[in-house]
Amino acid sequence: MMTNYGNRITQGQFSFLPDLSDEQIMAQVKYALKNNWAVHVEYTDDPHSRNTYWEMYGMPMFDLKDPAGIVMEIKGCRKTFPNHYIRVTAFDSTRGWETPRMSFIVNRPEKEPGFGLVRQETQGRQIHYTIHSYATDRAESERY
Amino acid sequence: MSDASRTPNELSKDNNTDDALIDLDAEFKASNVQEVLDKLDRELIGLVPVKTRIREIAALLLVGRVRQHLGLSAETPTLHMCFTGNPGTGKTTVALPMAEILHRLGYVREGHLVAVTRDDLVGQYMGHTAPKTKEVLKRAMGGVLFIDEAYYLYRPENERDYGQESIEILLQVMENQRDDLVVILAGYKDKIERFFHSNPGMRSRIAHHIDFPDCAVDELLSIGCLMLQQQNYQLSPKAQAALRDYMVRRRRLPHFANARSIRNALDRARLRQANRLFAAVGAKLTIQHVMTIEAADILASRVFQEGLPDDNTAP
Numbered sequence: 439m440m441t442n443y444g445n446r447i448t449q450g451q452f453s454f455l456p457d458l459s460d461e462q463i464m465a466q467v468k469y470a471l472k473n474n475w476a477v478h479v480e481y482t483d484d485p486h487s488r489n490t491y492w493e494m495y496g497m498p499m500f501d502l503k504d505p506a507g508i509v510m511e512i513k514g515c516r517k518t519f520p521n522h523y524i525r526v527t528a529f530d531s532t533r534g535w536e537t538p539r540m541s542f543i544v545n546r547p548e549k550e551p552g553f554g555l556v557r558q559e560t561q562g563r564q565i566h567y568t569i570h571s572y573a574t575d576r577a578e579s580e581r582y
Numbered sequence: 583m584s585d586a587s588r589t590p591n592e593l594s595k596d597n598n599t600d601d602a603l604i605d606l607d608a609e610f611k612a613s614n615v616q617e618v619l620d621k622l623d624r625e626l627i628g629l630v631p632v633k634t635r636i637r638e639i640a641a642l643l644l645v646g647r648v649r650q651h652l653g654l655s656a657e658t659p660t661l662h663m664c665f666t667g668n669p670g671t672g673k674t675t676v677a678l679p680m681a682e683i684l685h686r687l688g689y690v691r692e693g694h695l696v697a698v699t700r701d702d703l704v705g706q707y708m709g710h711t712a713p714k715t716k717e718v719l720k721r722a723m724g725g726v727l728f729i730d731e732a733y734y735l736y737r738p739e740n741e742r743d744y745g746q747e748s749i750e751i752l753l754q755v756m757e758n759q760r761d762d763l764v765v766i767l768a769g770y771k772d773k774i775e776r777f778f779h780s781n782p783g784m785r786s787r788i789a790h791h792i793d794f795p796d797c798a799v800d801e802l803l804s805i806g807c808l809m810l811q812q813q814n815y816q817l818s819p820k821a822q823a824a825l826r827d828y829m830v831r832r833r834r835l836p837h838f839a840n841a842r843s844i845r846n847a848l849d850r851a852r853l854r855q856a857n858r859l860f861a862a863v864g865a866k867l868t869i870q871h872v873m874t875i876e877a878a879d880i881l882a883s884r885v886f887q888e889g890l891p892d893d894n895t896a897p
Contacts, residue, residue, distance in 0.1 A: 502720055502723070503692045503725060504692050504724020504762070505724075506720075506723040506724060506759065506763075507719070507721065
């Protein structure tokens, strides 16, 4: 399920819902901090679902007690990259987990062109399918 | 009830002009601030002007909260503070209950205290300062940021110093995110004055100035006794007199750091006591011996012999 109504990409939590408001983001971050997860902000302009390594905005934030600092960072990232995808990830360092426990998109480009299906014909009339983001036809940082 | 609760009571009389009655007393009890104030009273010896000032601030904040509930004032008041005083007068010690009071009255969300100095805020090369300062600010959000010896942030003698950058970020956050964090600056009075003189923006953003007076000899003595009590030591009557004499002499010497000097002196007295007990091999020791500090342990100090402070390293 790569595209849905309006071509909005659906990655991470809450992505089928309308965009979260700042208060809702704050409440989610508060939950993450309550569980002692380290929260960080990432951005990218390559929306492919296999693109898991996004650029990090600033440093990961450890030892925070209050979501205000993270919301400040999200706002800073939006100001710098108003037309990029921005997500907030909460990392759990507990032994046995050691993985992101939460991840949700907090900013999207104004227009998301979505994905096209590419068919590649190979031997014996076999077809290989892949998806291709229309946005990535253009160079990095000129995509949206 | 002690005199702290009287302040809100008196204020409630003035507030009764309109038809609705406002129960400030109930509001005060609900916030549990009295508990913090009592603890402050119990554990801090002397510092009467400071305690009064904290009471006043607590009353002001309480009334502010009631007014906010009634819709009389909408915006968060400026709460940034400045603690001035000589070394060892308890500036850092008071910051913790202050954070607690602010938390209980709902002016900060978490109520934790982040204590920093210049090293934590100012970077070492170009572009290092802003992320470093922001990092600290983010950590302090929802609580209180305590900047010890704040004047070192600004070094006028070095025009390429990065401290100014840190001050600018600090000012911006102090102004724009007043409901997210409270900043307390601390330091010696004259140096803080000079700092404010060169950074007028900083002074205008600080609402409360609290001055910490030096401790009197009696106060120092009770502080010393309290410290020993907490460590399960006691002074013999002669040692008590000796300690008093020590303090009178020590106060006159340079680098006197109030309660901190006393703590250092007692640490050395404990060292001498341990040595004395260890040297008296074969003597029968009781629990009393191990607990008691004798006059000799204190009189061996260099303050008595050469008239020199034996903690030259103290600020």
